[in-house]
Amino acid sequence: MVTVRSPSTVAVAVGLAVALGVVAVTVAAGGAADSQVAIEEDTVEQARGDVAEFTLSVPRGESVTLVLDGADGDRHRLNLTDRIADGRIGLSINTYRAGSGANASDVFAVDGRDALSVVGNDTGALPDDSYRVAAYANDTDGDPADAADLRLTDPGLANATVMVAPGDAVDRIDSRAAVERGRAEGWLTRTDRVAETDALVLRLTAPGIAGAVADEPGISDETRFRAFLDRPNTSVRVAIKHPTPMRARQYSHLNGSTADAVVADPERDTYYVVARLAGVPHSYGLEGKRRTDEPNYYENEMVPQLVVDGERRLNPGDIGEPNRTAEFHVTWPEATLSHSEDARLTPGFAAEPNQTVTGYTTVAPGTAVTVSVTDATGIETPRNATAVVTRETAEIGNYGSRRRVFRASLNLSGVEPGTEVDLALAPTDPDFPGEHRFDEHRAPVDSPRASVESADDPVANGTVRVASATLPDGGFVAVERAADGTVVGSTEYLDAGAHEGLRVPVSEGATAGDSRLRVYLAHDSDGDGTYFASADRSYADSMRAVGATVPRTGSTTDSPPTGTATATPTPFQPSVTTGSPTATPSDPTAPPPSTATVHVDTGVTPTPPSTTDTSRPDGTGGATAADGPGFGALAALAGLVGAVLLVARRGSRR
Numbered sequence: 001m002v003t004v005r006s007p008s009t010v011a012v013a014v015g016l017a018v019a020l021g022v023v024a025v026t027v028a029a030g031g032a033a034d035s036q037v038a039i040e041e042d043t044v045e046q047a048r049g050d051v052a053e054f055t056l057s058v059p060r061g062e063s064v065t066l067v068l069d070g071a072d073g074d075r076h077r078l079n080l081t082d083r084i085a086d087g088r089i090g091l092s093i094n095t096y097r098a099g100s101g102a103n104a105s106d107v108f109a110v111d112g113r114d115a116l117s118v119v120g121n122d123t124g125a126l127p128d129d130s131y132r133v134a135a136y137a138n139d140t141d142g143d144p145a146d147a148a149d150l151r152l153t154d155p156g157l158a159n160a161t162v163m164v165a166p167g168d169a170v171d172r173i174d175s176r177a178a179v180e181r182g183r184a185e186g187w188l189t190r191t192d193r194v195a196e197t198d199a200l201v202l203r204l205t206a207p208g209i210a211g212a213v214a215d216e217p218g219i220s221d222e223t224r225f226r227a228f229l230d231r232p233n234t235s236v237r238v239a240i241k242h243p244t245p246m247r248a249r250q251y252s253h254l255n256g257s258t259a260d261a262v263v264a265d266p267e268r269d270t271y272y273v274v275a276r277l278a279g280v281p282h283s284y285g286l287e288g289k290r291r292t293d294e295p296n297y298y299e300n301e302m303v304p305q306l307v308v309d310g311e312r313r314l315n316p317g318d319i320g321e322p323n324r325t326a327e328f329h330v331t332w333p334e335a336t337l338s339h340s341e342d343a344r345l346t347p348g349f350a351a352e353p354n355q356t357v358t359g360y361t362t363v364a365p366g367t368a369v370t371v372s373v374t375d376a377t378g379i380e381t382p383r384n385a386t387a388v389v390t391r392e393t394a395e396i397g398n399y400g401s402r403r404r405v406f407r408a409s410l411n412l413s414g415v416e417p418g419t420e421v422d423l424a425l426a427p428t429d430p431d432f433p434g435e436h437r438f439d440e441h442r443a444p445v446d447s448p449r450a451s452v453e454s455a456d457d458p459v460a461n462g463t464v465r466v467a468s469a470t471l472p473d474g475g476f477v478a479v480e481r482a483a484d485g486t487v488v489g490s491t492e493y494l495d496a497g498a499h500e501g502l503r504v505p506v507s508e509g510a511t512a513g514d515s516r517l518r519v520y521l522a523h524d525s526d527g528d529g530t531y532f533a534s535a536d537r538s539y540a541d542s543m544r545a546v547g548a549t550v551p552r553t554g555s556t557t558d559s560p561p562t563g564t565a566t567a568t569p570t571p572f573q574p575s576v577t578t579g580s581p582t583a584t585p586s587d588p589t590a591p592p593p594s595t596a597t598v599h600v601d602t603g604v605t606p607t608p609p610s611t612t613d614t615s616r617p618d619g620t621g622g623a624t625a626a627d628g629p630g631f632g633a634l635a636a637l638a639g640l641v642g643a644v645l646l647v648a649r650r651g652s653r654r
Helices: 009-020 029-035 176-185 210-214 221-229 631-653
Strands: 002-005 041-047 051-057 063-070 075-081 088-094 108-110 115-118 130-136 146-153 159-165 193-195 199-205 235-240 250-253 261-265 270-275 282-284 301-308 328-331 334-337 355-361 368-374 383-388 393-396 401-410 420-427 440-446 451-460 463-471 476-481 487-490 497-505 517-522 547-549
Touching: 041 051, 051 146, 051 210, 075 088, 075 108, 108 115, 159 193, 159 301, 176 261, 199 235, 210 221, 221 261, 334 420, 355 368, 368 401, 383 401, 451 517, 451 547, 463 476, 463 517, 476 497, 487 497
Parallel strands: 041 146, 193 328
Antiparallel strands: 002 041, 051 088, 063 075, 063 130, 075 115, 088 108, 130 146, 159 199, 199 270, 235 250, 235 301, 250 282, 261 270, 301 328, 334 355, 355 401, 368 383, 368 420, 393 401, 420 440, 451 463, 463 497, 476 487, 476 517, 517 547
């Protein structure tokens, strides 16, 4: 509906009187009445089948005459009375009822206890046309007190948007406010994939049905919309786009009696139909028998349709045509944890609280998922942690499939280091137990004492210097390029304990340019005394390799490298504390940054790059390789000399 409002005649008259200093004079009673009659809207444009509305300002308790004149000579004359004496009359025109044999008293109505009567033998027919709506205070012989336009247009086709919510949210989506709240809180979002146990939220933009909805019995827009969807030859349904050759096309029927929830906003021509596909009746072929057994979606594309009185208002024509409106995929409800190789998570966790595990799933954002820790030596199991699926997505597998991300915080305090725990995932929704096909995983647990700290100036003559490293089970200190994870050096095998003053030889060119390096700890998993990234697992802290990013690569001149690691070993004593601080590295096991997409509803202005060199640990910056040592001071001195010469030259020109 398009409505254009104009200021009332009273407001304009008062404004002019104040601005020009006009002194009020007594006018005739008829003039005073005319000046108080106005139509608030200039133009109302409405699709045929919807409800058009006008608001009139009138003298309190008085009557006015309203005349609608069509271009083809159609005329409707109404008397309106302000019975409740509030100075306003709301007129509604249900164009769905305005057929050739319509009764005018059914088409036109006023709000509340105000009164309406039809003048003459009016049928109430309103064909598509433009109408002049004129309001008269007393009679219709002279000019009207005010006038507006009513335009009735063809409704055209409906549009649709597919949204998704957690399966247990169907009872929460019961109003327009709930829809807006779900979108703001992130558990109701647009999508092109819906798991069977999710709540499918089909948002329809459907001009031309508001009058039919209003014509149904009910105390609210929602109850009337349900009754509308249950009328003969009226329905919302979704159909499989490409059925198998051996079976007829499958339809899922989302009518008023089968939908879990509906929300209606007729003034905006917007309607929501909410249902779990797993619980919706389906049939094979339109005339097939309705079935309530488990539907078969074949991981197929689905096409929604809106049918009104036998006419397809959404996606008419062949369902199999390309680019169908609001087409979406139905998926299995699945989930997996991150970095799984043969159901074994790497690198693992530390035996302390707040160990973060990341997972990926096909179910809707806002869905609660339970991660259970079992078979953990040293603690009573299971221990459960609840994770909530986010709108963040990541690419999983080799086929470009994207899944939504969830993270859970595990408490592994008391787990004996060196053992493995089993992690199992399950839905928290009791209505659909066992429907989520979630995998089980094993994860190793390390001592929280593992830690590494790089030196203040870590790069020297082809080595990376390490201030200290604690390896509770022995192993290696390794170095890799932070950008791509390529290993560029490692120590020889180090005994269990704390080591200080290590130097790790790295391959030629590893410290050149602006490449950043990571230092991390690894077990001797295969027991051969030599580090191989493919065989020797990294020490872990919350699914991150225990390590530190080297803050600066450079070419510090120092004594030549020894070729092997040097260390001052300290006997390792197991600690009863909850852990010692470890550096927070970038996650070498996480999906590449380019594969993760974080949902952003609004635009983000990029932060301009800093002009300050923060490459040194103290943040003071320094000379770049191209500048050479001391370049900043020489440049400043040269600038000062140049300024003095320039002043002297300008003085000589005077």
